[in-house]
Amino acid sequence: MTTVRDFIGIGLGPFNLGLAALTAPIADLDGLFLERKPDVDWHPGMLIEGTTMQVPFMADLATLADPTSEYSFLNYLKQNGRLYPFYIRESFFQLRAEFQDYLRWAARKLDNLEFNREVVEVAWEDGAYAVTSHGPGGARTDRARRLVLGTGTPPWVPPACRGLESGTVCHASSYLEHRDRLRECASITVVGSGQSAAEIYRDLLGGIDSGGYTLNWVTRSPRFFPLEYTKLTLEMTSPEYVDYFHALPADRRDELNLAHKGLYKGVNAELINEIYDVLYEKRFAMGTVPTRLLTNCTVEKCTVENAAEGAAALRLGVRQHEQDRGFDLATEGLVLATGYSYRVPAFLDGVRDRLRFDATGRLEPRRDYSVDAAGAGEVFVQNAELATHGFTAPDLGMAAHRNSWIIRSMTGREVYPIEQRIGFQEFGAPA
Numbered sequence: 001m002t003t004v005r006d007f008i009g010i011g012l013g014p015f016n017l018g019l020a021a022l023t024a025p026i027a028d029l030d031g032l033f034l035e036r037k038p039d040v041d042w043h044p045g046m047l048i049e050g051t052t053m054q055v056p057f058m059a060d061l062a063t064l065a066d067p068t069s070e071y072s073f074l075n076y077l078k079q080n081g082r083l084y085p086f087y088i089r090e091s092f093f094q095l096r097a098e099f100q101d102y103l104r105w106a107a108r109k110l111d112n113l114e115f116n117r118e119v120v121e122v123a124w125e126d127g128a129y130a131v132t133s134h135g136p137g138g139a140r141t142d143r144a145r146r147l148v149l150g151t152g153t154p155p156w157v158p159p160a161c162r163g164l165e166s167g168t169v170c171h172a173s174s175y176l177e178h179r180d181r182l183r184e185c186a187s188i189t190v191v192g193s194g195q196s197a198a199e200i201y202r203d204l205l206g207g208i209d210s211g212g213y214t215l216n217w218v219t220r221s222p223r224f225f226p227l228e229y230t231k232l233t234l235e236m237t238s239p240e241y242v243d244y245f246h247a248l249p250a251d252r253r254d255e256l257n258l259a260h261k262g263l264y265k266g267v268n269a270e271l272i273n274e275i276y277d278v279l280y281e282k283r284f285a286m287g288t289v290p291t292r293l294l295t296n297c298t299v300e301k302c303t304v305e306n307a308a309e310g311a312a313a314l315r316l317g318v319r320q321h322e323q324d325r326g327f328d329l330a331t332e333g334l335v336l337a338t339g340y341s342y343r344v345p346a347f348l349d350g351v352r353d354r355l356r357f358d359a360t361g362r363l364e365p366r367r368d369y370s371v372d373a374a375g376a377g378e379v380f381v382q383n384a385e386l387a388t389h390g391f392t393a394p395d396l397g398m399a400a401h402r403n404s405w406i407i408r409s410m411t412g413r414e415v416y417p418i419e420q421r422i423g424f425q426e427f428g429a430p431a
Helices: 014-023 073-079 083-089 096-109 172-182 195-205 239-246 250-259 269-286 346-354 386-392 396-411
Strands: 007-010 031-034 118-125 128-135 138-144 147-149 169-171 187-191 214-218 291-294 297-306 313-320 325-331 333-336 379-381
Touching: 007 014, 007 128, 007 138, 014 031, 014 096, 014 396, 031 138, 073 083, 073 096, 118 346, 169 172, 172 195, 172 333, 187 195, 187 325, 195 214, 195 269, 214 325, 239 386, 250 386
Parallel strands: 007 031, 007 147, 147 379, 169 333, 187 214, 187 333, 214 291
Antiparallel strands: 118 128, 128 138, 297 313, 313 325
């Protein structure tokens, strides 16, 4: 007889890996996780030396749901003999490469994760979801009563730059893979306004004197916005704010998401100041720093001037918004730190009629993160609910809270206590 599991998780980023860690002790919940990559691979292109996380270490796989979990970051440090050095370091923010190593450590402790299995089709058969995947040993179909979709958000490339990816043109998600080739260019342009753009610009700026290249940073933002990180603003990453946001009309939620970009897409203030200090030092040492920082600018066109030996010359058609003036910018290297955008995976095509979509064609999760049309708690999403739950969707600090909701929906009981209110402020009008 074919086994029908309680759920299958598709994708193994931090969110579904956190679900695996939190469901591991639940004896009456049988789950399987499938991942197309050979290992947990969290933003490998941005593991630049010395970069740190932007959320405190407690935003790990389990701590904010279960501080006693064996899958906590602190237990990882203890098991690897690094707890006291981390304590002496006196920083809430672990190294980004350290976070990647922690995720892989946790994955090795779990026995229901299968890597190198790419899901290609999902169907509804005999009261269960049939998930077909390809991997070692060929095709296989697993069955479950529920799905948890954690496939992540693919890189977003501006229309003007699509189809140009090469050794000297890349998205930030693959920056490290292309860094050596980029540094051979006579000129490099970084496009974007968030933390990734700033980290890449800082990394390239450090070698601008020895590398001999010109470095540009182009951003649509009117200035280099710092990430808003004050404590009362952080209260918006809270259960009650998600409740408030989810209850708003869809058009108002869309307006707020545009206004909230500075809450999760800005640049760490310390990094902005560090970039300025490096620019100051380079100017003192070099006289003139071959770099340009261009705000209020959008890349509208990108053409290949030639493909001669070496890097192809690119010409960017850029528009400065406040002046409404266009200009050309020549570059050989191009790094697009232009973010990520959720797309409904093609393997769900066979069950689209069982899913809940809004008027624009986006998945429309309920408050409990379920997206099945029947409202039976059959299909849940991880980090696909920006339009309905707000800017907390990609926040690692809210992952354990979301997983606690999903687990409660799947088990019918509150395995991990779910906080209802944590803030001092009120977000809606008083009752």
